[in-house]
Amino acid sequence: MNILVINAGSSSIKFQLLELPAERVVCSGMVERIGAVDAILTYETSESQHSETTSIPNHHDGLQRILRLLLDPDKGVVKDISDIDAVGHRVVHGGKEYSDTTLITQQVKEKIAELSALAPLHNPHNLEGIIVAEKLFPDAAQIAVFDTAFHQSIPVKAAKYALPAELFEKHDVQVYGFHGTSHKYVSEKAIQHLGTKSGKVISIHLGNGCSMTAIENGKSIDTSLGFAPSNGLIMGSRSGDVDHAIIFHLVNKLGYHLSDVERMISKESGMLGLTGYSDLRDIQRAAENGDQNCQLALEMNAYRIKKYIGSYAAILNGLDAIIFTAGIGENSSLLRQMVCTNLDFLGVELDRNKNDQRSNDLREIQSAESKVKILVVPTNEELEIAKQAHQLMMKRTI
Template sequence: MSATVLVINSGSSSIKYQLVDPDAGTALASGLVERIGEDAGHIEHKAGSTKTERHDRVADHGDGLRQVLALFEEVGPALSEAGIVAVGHRVVQGGKEFAGPALVTDDVVATIERLAPLAPLHNPANLTGIRVGRELLPDVPHVVVFDTAFFQTLPDAAATYALDREVAEKYSVRRYGAHGTSHQYVSAKAAEVLGRDSLKQIVLHLGNGASASAVVGGKAVDTSMGLTPLEGLVMGTRTGDIDPAVVFHLKRNAGMSVDEIDDLFNKRSGLKGLTGENDLREVHRLIAEGDTGARVGLDVYTYRLRKYIGSYAAVMGGLDVLSFTAGVGENDDIVRAEAVAGLEFLGVEIDPERNAGRKKEPTVISPDGAKVTVMVIPTNEELAIARQAMSLI
């Protein structure tokens, strides 16, 4: 049997997982544990064409992972026979300390914990998955793969904020980026499909969280997310770029606390704040019904995309490939069309027939002979994590 990697993505109240064959590029099983700590939990486990669901209480992450391991043994594929050679863990924030995957040691765990203030919603949950995984699967190496690692190559001009230097250094304030595993996978896949290495690429990772990257010759030179995943594009519930003085304004004039503003910017803004919906399918429905607020919301969303495409083309001194990925990027042909509308002067255009519908495979959606190749490339962060884990061990 081929060597496999169990990939674990631990969130604050959920665990996503896949059993991956890195050589074949396939998932042998996958699943999701939701509503951890609530009265009624939910576990969905897929193996081949078989889907198994459980609705029992999941007390904590340890209980959730124990139930997952029991499902592997009960409905398959049995982990004891799956040839697992590593467990790969996603960690959001690796700071400046990690430029690639790392073998989990007590020192690595301590460093991830020390970096938690830079990703307070993510790193603690990621650590929980690591600790539980090491406890339940002690006989295989555990590897961490960082969302920020791909962006360690950013030049100083892109990574540095114009903030008092001593303050920035003391509190580790700089651009770290996020979704790096996806941006790395998609840019590499584009180069593979096109058979070219020296490409100037823009990758648009558009899901509920959204980010853009500029990649030259396989190395990231800019990205839209910053110290945290709040900066950059308009997202499902996050503001993206906003005047930082809005914080002062709301505190002084609305009497809002820092925590209340944090909640507003991260959970009640973006498309949700503009339209009442953070699901673009619902936004499209509202527009079709004549909702002018929803129309403005989508315009703001796609306007921000065009701004980043133009600015990154300028940063790179040109553009060869523009790729859409993640839930919105792969499935929403309206967003793709509106994101590039008016960019013909950059050589960016799409063929309406090629653009139509969802894309499950890497697909060129620009016309033949276009100056810029526009693509839809489904991301596969779990496969990327598995392959990075294999490369390390």
């Protein structure tokens, strides 16, 4: 079964075509800088690589270009559009309604649109990818995999805010959690590696968006992102945790419009607000060259992560492993080192030589004396989406 996975962002589309159940990647690629005249399209198969810089005005054009490459007589990997059985879509916010992988209907699309108010940086673009894919792949099943689904197991004592009860009961104001597809994938890999089904694991997903999840017996029991994907850790342009009184102060005392505050917290804060850079590689280079703002931002980032490690170790009543994953988690040995320093009271001790080594595989980076495993686990959201889509397709044929 051929499943095309689409991960549509605000200015990008990641894609993979996978053959299931063999889990074979047939091709993969990415469209970056959508809307710009110098957009970048990359495409890779086992036999060839292709890259071009061109104008890609919108997501529809980006997906059309992907389709042309899939069908290209020389570079292509399918003979006809009908060879694609399903299209799996990453959707960030599924609310309380969607706790499982879901076949997309008009009702599902309307709900995704409704939830865009809670995930304005993600859901609108996820929905746009769905609408375009329906037109370009009319015979394929369109399937949504929700980032929030993995966190449905969080108990009420952790999911409910200390607000008037009717907000929870009537208006679904609660912790939803995000990056669930990634946390699910890497935690399953880690638990399999540990050889136990009852692992107490903290998964740390560090990219432009960041989150942490406490996982016990393979289930999410708490997570740092809540009602919307904006709180918790310090992110590329999102603030993470702030005292909500600051918002009232900005509006009532300093004269900010509420929409300006929303934009500030979501798009102008985090590492960008602290340093002027949103890419951690730029921040690390500047810090090495003596930029004090960048040095402080790295310290703040690591400090926030440590606070969550401590609280999650407490609610787990122990800790078997810490997982670092996603672009920063997998590649920044500096931030991993800063996070793991002075955690020996928890039994966490890093081996710096192992930490500095690079690999595309799951690896352990703790010292021989460490009581807690420290794992770097490459995430693969596209494979996880394809697996879940395949499972749904198989159920439909039974």
